[in-house]
Amino acid sequence: MRSEMSKRWPRRPARIAGWLLSGVGGLAAALFLFAWSGIYNVAASSGHWTIVDWFLAFGMRNSVSLRSNAITAPALDDPDLIRLGAAHFHGGCAFCHGAPGIPVSPIARQMLPSPPDLATSMRPWKDEELFWIVRHGIKYTGMPGWVALERADEIWAVIAFLKRLPALDAKNYRALALGDVELVGQSGEELATVESNPQGAGACARCHGAEGSGPASDLVPILHGQPTEFLMAALREYAEGSRPSGIMQPLAADLGVQDIERLAAYYANLVPKQAPSTAGTRPSERGRALATEGDPANGIPACNACHGRDSLARYPRLAGQNAAYMAGQLRLWAAGHHSSTSGAAIMAPIARRLSETDIAAAAYFEALASESAGARR
C-alpha cells in the first residue's frame, strides 16, 4: 500500500498542473475567440448589466480606498484655497460633472458610466480618496488624471472646493467660481459665427481678475503690470508643459501664438494691483534684508537684483504680489518640484537655500507699492 502511494505521489502534482494549465489555456482561448468574434457589444449607449455595474463599482471603491491609505489631507478650510478650486472646477470639471445651476452636458451624460452630477449626487468619499481620484483619474470611466501629477497643492484646492460644493446654490456657486467676471451676452450674429465661451469657462479673469479687479484668491498671482516678456514666457512654458500646472497647462495649450501676445500685452498694460495686504502686519526686517542685501553667508542673493524695477523683462516683478502665492512657489521649488524652465533653473537652487522663515519673509514684497513694469517696456 505504502509503496504504491509513494509510486503514485510524484505523478499527482504533475497531473494537477497539467489540468490547470490546459484549463487556463482553454479559458484564454475562449476569451480571445469571444473578443475576436465581435459578439461583445462595446456600445456606451447599451449600458452595463446590473451585475457588471455592481462589480466594477465594487472594485473601484476598494481600489480607491486601499490606494489612498497613505495620504493625509492638509487643512482645507482656507477660503482662498476654496476659491482657487472653484475657479478650476468651473473650467475643468463642470462640463462633465455639472455644478449648481449648470446641468451636466448632454454629451457627457452619454458617457458610460455617465459622470456623476457632483452638485446633487456625490458619493461620500473621504478627502484623501477624492484627492487620489482627482490626481490619478479612474480607468475605464473617462475620468482623467491630473495634468501635472506633482502639483498636489493644486489638487488639494479642488478637494477643498468639492467639500464645499454640496452646500452651494447656483448664486453662491457663481460668485465663488466666476468672481467678478461679467458674462457679456452675445448677439445673435456673434452666437452664430463666433466660437462661444460657454459660462466663461476659459476666462483668465475668473482667477486673475481684470481691469479694476485683482485675483479672486491670494494663491493666484497678480498679473497686472508684469512685463510682457515674462507673461509670454510663462504662457509658452505652460503650453509646452515645461512648467507643470494642472490648472494653467490646459488653458495655455488652447492659446495660439498671437493669443499669447495679446493676452500678455493686456495684463502688462493694466494698472498694477496691490495685494490686499493683511492689515496690521508689518514687513519683517528679515524680508527687507533678503530683498535688498540677500544673505551672502548662506549663498542667497538679494531678491531685488533680479526682481527690481530695472531688471530684465524676462523676470517677474514682486512688489505688491500676493504673499501666499510667492510662498507657495518658493515651497514648490524648495521641495525639489521639477520644472524645466529656464527661469526655474535659476530660482530653484536659490529657493532650496531658503529656510521656512525666509520663505515667510517673502510677505515683505506684498506690502511694497506695486508699479507697472509692463507699461514701461
Next chain:
Amino acid sequence: MSAARPCLYLAVAASPLAGCGEHQSVLNPAGPEALRLAQLTWLLFGFGAAVLGIVILAAVAAVRGSERVRAELASARTVAWAGIVFPSVALTGLLGYGVWVTRASIAGPGDESMLRIAVTGEQWWWRVHYPQSAGPPIAVANEIRIPTGRPVLFELRSADVIHSFWVPNLGGKVDMIPGRTTFLRLRADRTGVFRGQCAEYCGGPHALMALEVVAMSATDFDAWLHNQRAPAADPEFTIARRGRELFLAAGCGACHAVRGTAAAGMIGPDLTHLGSRRSVGIDTVATSEAGIAHFISEGQHIKPGNRMPPFRIFAPEDLNAVAAYLAGLR
C-alpha cells in the same frame, strides 16, 4: 601569452611613474620649500629602499645561510637591536628631520617683508585677496599671481567645509579648516604656471576645484597688481556696453562684483578683471567670449553641482553681448 605577461606586469608596475611628470609634481620643485620636501621625499625613499634591501638579504640568509648565520639571525640580541631599537631610533630620527624641514613653511604670521595673500576655500572655488595698506583688498579668484624670489605668506581659511591647499611644485599641503586660519609660506624661484588642487574631498565637484599659481618676475607682478587694483574700465564697444546693461539687469551683480559698477555681490568670484585670467570656472574653459558664454548657459555641465545656476534666459545675441563685456574686463 606567457611572453606577454612580464610585459603586462612591468606596465602595471610602471604606471605610477606617470605621476612623475613636470606638471603638478612634488618631484619637480620650483622653490626652496618644495625643494626641501623633494629632498625629504628622496631621503625617505632611499632609506626605505635600503631597509627593504637589508630585509631581503636577511630573508635569503635565513633560508640559505650557514648554521651560524641562522643562529645569529634568530638570537634575542638581533631581534632586540634590529627589530626594536633600530626602527624606534630610525623612525624618530626621520620624523624629527621631517618636522624640522617643514617647520619654516607652516610657521605662523610672518613679517612685513612677505607678500600676504588670503585664500579662502569655498565650495568649489578659491577666493583670493591681496590685502592693501589702505582700502579693501584686491579680490581675484582661482588664479594666484606671485612674484619670483619673494617669500609669500598664505593665510588659509574655509567658508564652509574642510578644503586643503596644495600646489605640489611649490610646497606642502595645508588644510583649510572652518573657523581657523592656517598659514603656509612659499617662494617660487623661477617663473611658470604651477597647478594646484583641493586635496581634501569637499563634496560635489571637488575634483574640479583646482587653482593655478602664476609666478612672474617682480616687475611683471607689480604691473599686474597695479592693473588689478584699478576698477573695471568702461567698455569700448557698443556690444560690450549692451553686455554690461544686461549683466546688471539679469541680476549677475547679486553674486558677482565688478568694481566700478553697481555689481557688488559677494557670493561668487569677483569679475572685475575676469578677462585677464587664464581660464573660467577653474581651469575648465579658456577665457574667451565663447568660453564665457558657454559657462554662463551650461556651467552645470562644465562643472556639475557648482553654485551658479545656469542662465539660459538670454537670446543668443544677448548672451554674446554679456560674454563680450566680461571678456573685455582685462
